[in-house]
Amino acid sequence: MTLAILGFLGSFLEMLALALILNPMGYFVSMIVTTTSSFGPIGLKTHLSKIVDPSELGKVFTLMAVIDGFAPIIAASVFTFVFQMTIDQIPGLCFLILAVFSVIPLAIAMFIDLTDMKRIECNNKTIKKFNQYDSIENGYIRLAEEYMGSSYGKKFQQIKTKNLGSDSNGVLDSGIETVDTQSMTTTVDTASCRS
Structure with missing residues (x-):
């Protein structure tokens, strides 16, 4: 899950940089911190392949692909509307909302990683x-x-x-x-x- 944590943290920092630095430098900072964001799905799929029954793996990955396909369509329309409504008052609000949403998978990945470490520690004590x-x-x-x-x-x-x-x-x-x-x-x- 370390890869997933790095990826989700990169996505969070990217959105935070775009929300808070409202000049061209914010774009360049976001490009630097987003270099690890592609690790998120890789780490997540790796972890899923370890815990899901091999006969069910195709179904799980198909569901993830369907969600990955529909999410941008829905998110683009929603956040275009939010951006148009808030561009004059709070121009970075849509990126701030995305940053808040990206905390959720980051927190879940960290929780899974901590419980896995605890389980390994317990197994080592038993051994x-x-x-x-x-x-x-x-x-x-x-x-x-x-x-x-x-x-x-x-x-x-x-x-x-x-x-x-x-x-x-x-x-x-x-x-x-x-x-x-x-x-x-x-x-x-x-x-x-x-x-």
Whole structure:
């Protein structure tokens, strides 16, 4: 998301320069700060390709292309009207409005970046916790006992000692009770982030 943040920040600074510097120098300043604005869509599409299911990716990018096609048509008519109405009183108002609108994707990209960094930090804590144990199974048992009580750890130990396999989703089935090791990992992740 760093690319998206740089791109959205460049768009914001471009509109701000055009709104506040009302002479030819403002145009040249805006051209300098807008050099990173093309990174915004690239960073956004890169992030989307990581979080959207590959079978749904074409639909998402098609929707984005349709919005990219219609947005200039609508924005041109709206901001031409705003510019004509405010040219005498506040000549940079339409660019100021665009600057305010460009804060929204910038704030969203920064929020996503911060939550991703927090999630990575939590996962790293969990990995360090697991590395204290001699095997992944023992790590699950000890962490289950630590965060969810000893009875849950004992149930997991019983399933492990029966030497039953797990399916591709990480679900161990004892025939009596099913334990989802992925949800346990999520619980451990959440608990380890609080400490």
